[in-house]
Amino acid sequence: QKEVEQDPGPLSVPEGAIVSLNCTYSNSAFQYFMWYRQYSRKGPELLMYTYSSGNKEDGRFTAQVDKSSKYISLFIRDSQPSDSATYLCAMSSGGSNYKLTFGKGTLLTVNP
Amino acid sequence: AAGVIQSPRHLIKEKRETATLKCYPIPRHDTVYWYQQGPGQDPQFLISFYEKMQSDKGSIPDRFSAQQFSDYHSELNMSSLELGDSALYFCASSFTGEQPQHFGDGTRLSIL
Numbered sequence: 001q002k003e004v005e006q007d008p009g010p011l012s013v014p015e016g017a018i019v020s021l022n023c024t025y026s027n028s029a030f031q032y033f034m035w036y037r038q039y040s041r042k043g044p045e046l047l048m049y050t051y052s053s054g055n056k057e058d059g060r061f062t063a064q065v066d067k068s069s070k071y072i073s074l075f076i077r078d079s080q081p082s083d084s085a086t087y088l089c090a091m092s093s094g095g096s097n098y099k100l101t102f103g104k105g106t107l108l109t110v111n112p
Numbered sequence: 113a114a115g116v117i118q119s120p121r122h123l124i125k126e127k128r129e130t131a132t133l134k135c136y137p138i139p140r141h142d143t144v145y146w147y148q149q150g151p152g153q154d155p156q157f158l159i160s161f162y163e164k165m166q167s168d169k170g171s172i173p174d175r176f177s178a179q180q181f182s183d184y185h186s187e188l189n190m191s192s193l194e195l196g197d198s199a200l201y202f203c204a205s206s207f208t209g210e211q212p213q214h215f216g217d218g219t220r221l222s223i224l
Contacts (some may be wrong), residue, residue, distance in 0.1 A: 032211040032212070034211065034212050034213075036215070041217075041220075042217050042218075043116075043202055043215035043216050043217040043218050044155070044202070044215045045215070046212050046213075046214055046215075049211065049212040051211075088154060088155075092211055094210075094211065096167075096168070097168060098143070098145065098160040098162070098167050098168040098209055099145070099157035099160065099168055099170055100145075100147075100155070100157060100204075100211075100213060101157075102154035102155050103154060104153070104154050105154055
């Protein structure tokens with residue numbers, strides 16, 4: 001079983017829809033949670049960064065972390081065709097552990 | 113804002129050849145991370161450096177080595193290349209080893 005599980009989709013929604021993306025994890029040491037957006041042939045672009053549990057909002061994006069359930073979510077409001085990309089969740093325990101552990105990524109298509 | 117710069121963007125090599133990938137972190141970032149992303153896969157952590165010292169090590173083959181220089185740029189050296197080394201290689205950087213990590217656009221390595 002992978003440390004981080006993410007539904008690979010693909011997910012197809014109409015423009016303007018609310019999108020919900022989720023990851024579950026098994027390592028209770030994870031404290032840092034990130035969402036990255038990756039367009040084809042480009043590097044992962046940081047969207048949201050959260051430390052420990054809680055919610056964080058940035059424009060149309062909201063990230064939620066529930067450490068008790070080992071579950072994180074990313075919500076995209078008023079989705080746009082330009083949001084079409086692969087979304088990767090990533091986590092780290094911090095301290096002397098520097099690496100990020102990624103989910104497999106969810107391919108999202110927003111149709112005009 | 114300045115981002116992580118990787119060179120070359122594309123590299124074609126034959127089996128048993130060597131390759132050197134370069135990474136220039138965001139200004140003031142002192143920590144560099146290397147990841148390998150195979151086709152349709154999530155990025156896998158290879159190695160990281162903080163203040164020019166190796167800080168963490170993942171699933172990096174013995175044929176690969178890396179270092180961070182006094183100007184904080186990093187190089188990933190790959191020898192005895194194999195077909196299975198064909199992948200996207202990403203570099204990321206952060207400040208003082210803390211999250212979040214910011215990624216470059218990667219080097220696409222193709223082994224013929």
